[in-house]
Amino acid sequence: MRKLEHRAVLLLILALVLFSGLAFFVFRYVTEGTTWAMKYYNSHIYKSGHLATGRVYDRNGTLMADNTAKDIEYVDDTGIRLATAHAVGDGYGFVSTSAESAFRDRMVGYNLVTGTYSVTRKGNSVHLSIDSDVCLAAYNALGSRDGLVAVYNYKTGQIICMVSTPTFDPASPPSADNAKSGTFMNKFLSGNLTPGSIFKLVTSAAAIEKLSSKDLKKFSFNCTGVHEIDGVKIRCTQAHGKVDFDGALAKSCNGAFAELSRKVGARSLRAYTRKCGLETTYDMDDVYNVKGSFEFPADDEVSTAWAGIGQWKDMLNPCSMLVYMGAIANDGESVVPRLLSTDTSIRHTKRMIKASTAKRLRKMMKNNVEVSYGEGNFPGLDIYAKSGTAEVEGRKPNAWFTGFIKNNKYPYAFIVCVEDSGSGAQVAGPVANSVLQYIVNE
Template sequence: MKKLEHRAIICLLIAAVLVIGVGIFVFRFVTQGADWATYAYNSHIFANGELISGSLYDVNGTLLVGNKDGKAAWLKDAAARRAVAHAVGDSKGNVATGALSAYQDKMIGYNIVTGTYSVTGKGKDITLTVNKDISRTAYNALAGRKGCVGVYNYKTGEILCMVSTPSFDPKNPPSAAKAASGTFVNKFLRGTMTPGSIFKLVTSAAVIENYDNYQNWSYTCTGSRTIGGQKVTCTQAHGRENFSQALANSCNCAFSVLTQKVGASVMKDYVKKTGLTEAYDIDGITNARGTFKFPAYEPLSLAWAGIGQWKDQLNPCSMLVYLSAIARDGHGVEPRFIHSSGSEGKTTDQMIDASTASTLRRMMRNNVTSNYGQANYPGLEIYAKSGTAEVGTANPTAWFCGFIRNEGYPYAFIVCVENGGYGSTVAGPVANTVMQKVVNTESARTQ
């Protein structure tokens, strides 16, 4: 009798193991089936390691990469291929955020019922939001310098441009050993960099909403300010300036005072509130989270953090969403990478008050008219903030970000030129070149 009991227990254990095993298999089949079926040696969807099922198009219907007579066909313009390399990706999967990697199962048309079988035998075509002509303009404007350029529609959320350099030809990608550092990194989506003074747009929002006397506040900048025996420095002595003038002059000394007035706790709240420490789901691709520290017990470090230095690390895509909140009365728009004709974008939670957004717009417009020079952006009603980020002993990194409010052109932009020099001088002209192309391209498209 005991032998029968033992055998029964053993049978039950075996049955339990079988059920668990089947359960694990089913779970993995549902969650990982696409990876199994889209293995590179599956010859009816790959040829010589390149995907030949489905195609990727830019927003205007130009083929970026796809299937032609059983072979992978790439965009013919080599400069344009390099410009969109980080958006499209390559056959070897070097760019994890590239569409070829992120949307491979969609292009093949995989599902758990039919697997990779396609009735047409051609897979699925996907239209991305990027514009290859605008991307090429941005790539050329960077002129071989390291950095990134991002542009998106702050009504629909569609990303028109996500250019990152150094780049490569996705048709003939270099080996990892031969590629320059950062070649395969989409800096717009996955990079985090010291923001410098463009971060003052976040500090400004915190000041407007938490410092009651900011409208009557003023400060006399002598070129430096001593905190705990060490100095916060400016590029020059700005003299007497109010809040708006301090932003236009990008006065470090003034913003060190303002950061201390609002305090570390408020600054921590605002990098979260404005989405800079969050990651967005961009049609299945996530961007990097920014990281910031505001030490209440270290006044000098807190001051530098509010200026956009110390340990601040900002992701350009997240900053673009915050810029959209300034343009849209406090609600940002989540970015998108797959084109959907005529649809409005998904709005974020309210990042800042509508009145705060209005005040920041006035200040950003004043930055242009009083400091950067409207003549440098002909025909564009541009609202902007420059930044010059100190990065150790190397040349500073130049930033320029903002948006335009020309009728019918709701576009926000961000430009980063690594080790390039001063923000408005170096990154500003890149922004102008790109945004002129954006307006001209969209104007021609809608006529």
């Protein structure tokens, strides 16, 4: 009897071991099956190291890359190849956020249930949200300068333009050693840059919601060109004279914003940087932007003032700022960006700011254009914007221009950065105008 009992226990243990092993395998198959299927020993989906299946199209159906060709075949136009290199990618996977890297699974089209690849054996096509002609217009507007241009539809989330320079030709990419620094980085998704005065749109949101409307109404600052806090000089590009809240943003007065930052305080600046999504990473069809990083030391008024002006340790991810522009355009809630034109689901972000705050910021951004940038420089566009001229040590400033246009047919938000250049409105403003004119008129 004893013996039998022992055997039963032993059998039970064996059965348990077998069962848990099976369960573990099923779990791994479900979670990692796609990765197994894509290992290099499945050689029929790879050819000389690159993916040999799938095609990449832009939103208009232009074939950007054909992996089924002998080598990957790219679009003929050299300018378009350079303009879209970071979005489309190359056979070597140099740009991790590109279609050739990030959408591999989709192009292989591996099916876990049947264990087969896509029925056509040619793989699946991916249809990107970008418009390659708009990307070319943006690339041409940047010229030989380093920077980035991005435009997205703040109603649907579709990113129609995403250009990052320096760029490369995916048909003949340089070796990693020979490439200029930043060549293989999509700065819009993966960059972190000093924002300068475009950050004042976050400080302004905090001021509108945290200060009383009476305080805001009577806010006044007399700018002499230099403002001292604790013996530290905060300089403006010129003496702006007497400015109110709206005037402080339109003239981008650092002295006035140093005072506004002190009034709002380090805690609220921190909270609004988060609320406005500048420390958020968005899931864009399985591609993610990097988070920005900011510091607002409660015990250091000078650093907090500089942080509220968009300098000090502020590091901004352009994609998250573009989404915040969508929130201002959309009454306080924004739309998560999309990189595939076939993905038409619309996902809203959490509420960033109150609808009344968004309305107030729109009024101020329109005032910026009327008072400082000149409506005549943006003919036919109902444009709302903020410029930034970010000081970078040892180089000329980064010129920024960000905002959106109101247009039922073209509800687009934009962000432009031209590195190592000059003033935001003078350098980045015309780039934004060229791209928007192309979108609206071509």
